[in-house]
Amino acid sequence: MNLAFSRSRAGRLASLAMTGALLAALLPAGQVAIVLGAVSVTAATGGEAISASTAADAPAPDWTTIVGPQITEDAAGQLVNNGTIVLTAPAGFEFKAATGSIGAGGTGCLGLTFSALSFSSTTVTVTVTAQSTAPCVATYSGLQVRPTTGSLGGAAQRTGNITNTGNTGPGGATNYGTLTEVPGTVAKLGYTQQPSTSPSGVAFATQPKVAVQDAVGNTVTTGSYSITLTKVAPGTGGPGTLSGCTAAVATVAGVATFGGCLITGTGIGYRLLASDTTGGGPALTQINSALFDIPDNLGFETQPGGGAGSGSKAQGGVAFTNQPKVTVRSGTSNFTTNKAVNDSTTVITLSIKSGTGTTGAVLTCDQAGNLLKATAGSSQFTGCKINKSGTAYKLVATSSPAYGTNNWESAAFDVVAGPATKLTFITQPAGAAAGQAFTTQPVVAITDAGGNIVTSGVSANVSLTIGTNPGIPAGVLSCTPSITVATATSGANAGKATFAGCKITNAGVGYTLNAIATSVSGAGALTSATSDPFTVTAPGAQITLTNSASVITWGNGVTITAQFGVNGANKTFILERTRDSVNWFTDATPTTDASGRASFTYRPATNSYWRARFLGTSDLLPGTSNTTRTVVRQIALLRPTNGGLIKSIARNTSITFTTTVRPARPELPPARVTFRFYRLSGGTWTLVTSRDVIIDAFGKAATTFKFTSGGSWYVRSIANPTSYNANSVWSPVERYNVR
Numbered sequence: 001m002n003l004a005f006s007r008s009r010a011g012r013l014a015s016l017a018m019t020g021a022l023l024a025a026l027l028p029a030g031q032v033a034i035v036l037g038a039v040s041v042t043a044a045t046g047g048e049a050i051s052a053s054t055a056a057d058a059p060a061p062d063w064t065t066i067v068g069p070q071i072t073e074d075a076a077g078q079l080v081n082n083g084t085i086v087l088t089a090p091a092g093f094e095f096k097a098a099t100g101s102i103g104a105g106g107t108g109c110l111g112l113t114f115s116a117l118s119f120s121s122t123t124v125t126v127t128v129t130a131q132s133t134a135p136c137v138a139t140y141s142g143l144q145v146r147p148t149t150g151s152l153g154g155a156a157q158r159t160g161n162i163t164n165t166g167n168t169g170p171g172g173a174t175n176y177g178t179l180t181e182v183p184g185t186v187a188k189l190g191y192t193q194q195p196s197t198s199p200s201g202v203a204f205a206t207q208p209k210v211a212v213q214d215a216v217g218n219t220v221t222t223g224s225y226s227i228t229l230t231k232v233a234p235g236t237g238g239p240g241t242l243s244g245c246t247a248a249v250a251t252v253a254g255v256a257t258f259g260g261c262l263i264t265g266t267g268i269g270y271r272l273l274a275s276d277t278t279g280g281g282p283a284l285t286q287i288n289s290a291l292f293d294i295p296d297n298l299g300f301e302t303q304p305g306g307g308a309g310s311g312s313k314a315q316g317g318v319a320f321t322n323q324p325k326v327t328v329r330s331g332t333s334n335f336t337t338n339k340a341v342n343d344s345t346t347v348i349t350l351s352i353k354s355g356t357g358t359t360g361a362v363l364t365c366d367q368a369g370n371l372l373k374a375t376a377g378s379s380q381f382t383g384c385k386i387n388k389s390g391t392a393y394k395l396v397a398t399s400s401p402a403y404g405t406n407n408w409e410s411a412a413f414d415v416v417a418g419p420a421t422k423l424t425f426i427t428q429p430a431g432a433a434a435g436q437a438f439t440t441q442p443v444v445a446i447t448d449a450g451g452n453i454v455t456s457g458v459s460a461n462v463s464l465t466i467g468t469n470p471g472i473p474a475g476v477l478s479c480t481p482s483i484t485v486a487t488a489t490s491g492a493n494a495g496k497a498t499f500a501g502c503k504i505t506n507a508g509v510g511y512t513l514n515a516i517a518t519s520v521s522g523a524g525a526l527t528s529a530t531s532d533p534f535t536v537t538a539p540g541a542q543i544t545l546t547n548s549a550s551v552i553t554w555g556n557g558v559t560i561t562a563q564f565g566v567n568g569a570n571k572t573f574i575l576e577r578t579r580d581s582v583n584w585f586t587d588a589t590p591t592t593d594a595s596g597r598a599s600f601t602y603r604p605a606t607n608s609y610w611r612a613r614f615l616g617t618s619d620l621l622p623g624t625s626n627t628t629r630t631v632v633r634q635i636a637l638l639r640p641t642n643g644g645l646i647k648s649i650a651r652n653t654s655i656t657f658t659t660t661v662r663p664a665r666p667e668l669p670p671a672r673v674t675f676r677f678y679r680l681s682g683g684t685w686t687l688v689t690s691r692d693v694i695i696d697a698f699g700k701a702a703t704t705f706k707f708t709s710g711g712s713w714y715v716r717s718i719a720n721p722t723s724y725n726a727n728s729v730w731s732p733v734e735r736y737n738v739r
Helices: 010-026
Strands: 002-004 033-035 040-042 070-072 084-088 093-095 101-105 123-130 137-141 144-147 158-161 178-182 188-193 209-213 226-232 241-243 255-257 262-264 267-276 292-294 297-302 325-329 347-352 371-373 378-380 390-393 395-400 413-416 422-427 443-447 459-466 484-486 496-498 508-511 513-521 534-537 543-547 551-553 558-564 574-578 585-588 597-602 608-614 628-633 635-639 646-649 653-662 672-681 684-694 700-707 711-719 734-738
Touching: 188 267, 226 241, 297 395, 325 347, 371 378, 422 513, 443 459, 459 496, 484 496, 543 608, 543 628, 558 608, 585 597, 635 711, 653 672, 653 711, 653 734, 672 700, 684 700, 700 711
Parallel strands: 002 033, 551 628, 646 734
Antiparallel strands: 040 070, 070 137, 084 123, 093 144, 101 137, 158 178, 188 209, 209 255, 226 267, 241 262, 267 292, 297 325, 325 378, 347 371, 347 395, 390 413, 422 443, 443 496, 459 484, 459 513, 508 534, 543 558, 558 597, 574 585, 574 608, 608 628, 635 653, 653 700, 672 684, 672 711, 711 734
16 A cells, blocks of 8 residues: 655644554555655765775775765655665775664654664675654764775776665665775886887887886876886897987876887897986886897798608698797897797798799698787797699798898798699689680699699599579580590599580579599599689670562562571560661561571561561570561552453443552552553554553552554553552553454
8 A cells, every 4th residue: 555645844744754654553564655755865975086006906905984875764664674775886896894884863763773784795784673753864884995906907097886776765876975996196107018029220119108106007197207218238138229218208197108219239138127217206116117129030940841741741732740930039049048038029921932842832821811920939830831842942931020131031841742632623614605615614633732733543533513503594514525524544634634515504603613523543532623703604696687588579478587696596586677777666576496597477568678686685695687678569450451362342442441559558658550552553562642540549540541543452551669669560461453
């Protein structure tokens, strides 16, 4: 049950508090919570600037006493019976055990009591043994805290709030006291950046920085100090001369930053001594830098080479038995006292000396780029091997920074071919067009781990398959006579499988071939090989278009034939026609047969041009054929006809002659027909009259002629050409005998 009251006057509050206390006494525990306002917290003080020099791991740890915190009720029973208050220290701080207390007080406080405090390193716990019957103030006294570690990790401070993780009193993020660890008082000097190993007379790659520090090594940023560096002679070599940074340097935010420091003179085990030369008071304790070296050369402490090959020689593609160890040193006499044991910054690089071994050979080591930073003066490389067999190889060691000539050579060693372990494409496929044999056919060899061809003692059948297949649809590989070839066992091609006629059906970018060995003799299983990616291009469409006749008479058909070249089988194309070579129309979309051939028969009404247009597929690029033309002659049919006979008629007979023209199309300009009438006079046929008649809508031209003179006559007609139809021929003559 929850009872909520509002407060208006002090008198009413007192009476309500008494009522609440009475209800709390009458009802079972946990059944009632009287909410009359909010409990307030006054955060503890005294922990806002705790010296890091008092931390648990400091040379002289100590505790800091905080005042409070206080928890103030503004209504009875807000710190509930059997509830716990658990003060929890922020990260990096701890409470002192069995130190401190808690009490209840305040004007009018009644009834609030607590258990004794219990402690862990990070918590202080108390239990409410009786809740108040009138509001109280709970006050902690004598609690002590300290940092758990003195190092601030380069930060200016470490801070956090005490919180309550118990089940009574304000919890969550409520601040019960802020604890802040800050650097302690100035106690010493310390290097925040050490000088690095460098060549003689060359400024250190890493220049020293010296800080003013407290007892646990935190930089104290207040105050101004003057710091001076001097050289400490090396254990081996020297004495050397320090220059470039011998003048005093003032601290900024507690740090003296030096630049240009260098030592002239080689040696192993130099130090720089940092001194407080501020004056005006006791000097801070001097501090030596870490040891560093000034070397002048590299040497192969362990020479490369060796392996399971003949004469214990290294084998191609197999890691050397003796892996190279390159050491930075001062002088060339030995690798012990002159070794730059304090050097962990120099980076060594290995390579094959130019002009040694076999041209094009590659050195690889486990270390990326064949680079390795020195450890205690040495770079011990691992996994180093050379792929190609050859004699008198040498490795070259160079470094950054560079020492001396920076071109330090190993002893010479040989690399011989190793045992057969894999297949290798020694000739990559190239020059591929879809459906056509590669211009460069693949050659696959049995090789050792380094790619050296093993020419004897081992043989296998090698099969090619497509690996990555970007074709759409997927490409299909074929070779002549087969995609499986046996390796040669003698001659110039010993150990090689030489392929011929290999081709892939469909175009694509990024094809690869896989080479797989079967029926291996003389060796264990051989690792398959994958070729370099290559592109299969689509060839351009080669289309030849022909017609069965270049001139036809209207009403007859013409057959148009398209013949595709390579990859032309089963290709659908567009057969287009035009009258003016400008506006093209689709006549058909034929598909070629297995030989790349397709034919289409059409009866054109007018002179026409044709072409075949192919839009392209994955194995054949788009293309357009040549253009072919068929001329269509008009038909002019003269009527009446005598069937080749001479018809006798009487003088003054009128006959209507007609000529029907084909084609006759309403959308074209009408054709013109010429009728000619001849009479035999004195043994010669003489033109009597010629009449031009325009055809009507039905394609017919008509004229009536009256034979007024006797004798022999003939009539003939012809359709004159238009811009769309070629000339027709004269009609057969129609003979008349006029009596």
